[in-house]
Amino acid sequence: MNVRVLVILAIAALQGCTGTVAYKPEYLGDSPVIYGKPLEGKALLYLSPQDRTYVFKGGPTTFAGSASTVTLPLGLITQQVGKEALGHFYSGGIEIVETLADARQDDAVVVHFEDFSYGYDVLDNFAVLIDLKLIVTLLDRDNRSLWSNTYRADRARVQVQCPATQPHECLNQAVHHTLFDLMHKAGSGLRNHSYSQGK
Numbered sequence: 001m002n003v004r005v006l007v008i009l010a011i012a013a014l015q016g017c018t019g020t021v022a023y024k025p026e027y028l029g030d031s032p033v034i035y036g037k038p039l040e041g042k043a044l045l046y047l048s049p050q051d052r053t054y055v056f057k058g059g060p061t062t063f064a065g066s067a068s069t070v071t072l073p074l075g076l077i078t079q080q081v082g083k084e085a086l087g088h089f090y091s092g093g094i095e096i097v098e099t100l101a102d103a104r105q106d107d108a109v110v111v112h113f114e115d116f117s118y119g120y121d122v123l124d125n126f127a128v129l130i131d132l133k134l135i136v137t138l139l140d141r142d143n144r145s146l147w148s149n150t151y152r153a154d155r156a157r158v159q160v161q162c163p164a165t166q167p168h169e170c171l172n173q174a175v176h177h178t179l180f181d182l183m184h185k186a187g188s189g190l191r192n193h194s195y196s197q198g199k
Contacts, residue, residue, distance in 0.1 A: 019168035020071040023080045027176035039194055042092030044108040045082050046100055051075050051112055062119030062129065070168045074116060078134075078179055082111050085183035089191045102142055109190065110137040111183075118171055121157060128174035130156045136186040138193065147193040151182040 054075035059068055079096060086109055087093040100108055112135045119129040130153045137148040158174035 017067075017167070018069045018071075021168050021172035022073065023077045024172065024176065025080070025084070027173045028081065028084055028180055036191070036195075038089055038091045039191055040091055042106055043086070043090050043094045044097045044100070044104070044106050045079065045086060045094045046097055046108050046110045047075060047079050047082075048112065049098075052079055052098070056116060060119040061117050062121070064120040064122045065167055068167055070171060072172065072175065074113065074175070077175060078111060078113055081176060081179040082109070082183050085180050086187045089187040100139070100143055104141050107141060107146070108139045108143070109186075110139060111135070111186075112137075118174070120167065120170075125159065126170070127157045127159050128171055130158055130174055130178045132156075132175075132178060132182070134179075134182045134186065136183075136190065138190050146197075147190055149186065149189050151185050153178045153182060 052075045054073075056072045056074045057069065059066060059070070083094055083096055094109065095106075097108070100110075114133045114135070115131060117131045121127040121129055132153045134151045135148065136151065138146045140146050156178055158177055160170050160173040160177070162170040162173055
């Protein structure tokens with residue numbers, strides 16, 4: 001069977017279906033190696049109510065899969081992946097909170113996401129294409145900003161262990177992987193900042 005026929009079949013398999021996905025910790029794989037000493041104590045992880053409850057509903061930006069739609073709880077997945085990825089950078093881990101009180105005991109990491117979209121690449125093996133922007137801010141115990149940075153996945157090509165006939169779970173895996181990668185970079189950034197401030 002030639003490449004053209006395979007591509008046509010792959011596109012056909014992605015079209016005309018809808019699906020709902022959920023947070024799946026098994027998609028995160030093994031914990032990454034964290035070089036250097038973790039920060040002392042714990043931190044709080046905060047997403048705004050709008051971000052925390054945000055559910056993406058839509059289709060890909062590519063022709064492949066253009067007749068398919070997915071319901072993806074991006075806010076919940078971002079929150080849970082953030083807890084797993086950023087928790088490795090604190091000796092006491094990180095705790096999810098829904099409010100940020102003043103004069104609390106711990107610093108807080110605030111995560112905001114924007115510009116999410118996705119697509120499928122069926123021409124060179126099978127991959128999911130992800131666009132996503134994360135803005136990560138470190139607040140002190142009185143909610144004053146100590147550090148902030150933006151991390152992007154710009155049409156990131158994510159290879160997943162998933163049959164092309166299950167495009168929604170392929171997307172779900174890719175979202176988990178992309179978020180974990182961006183959160184890990186953010187964790188390194190905030191830890192380096194804290195080290196530079198003598199913490």
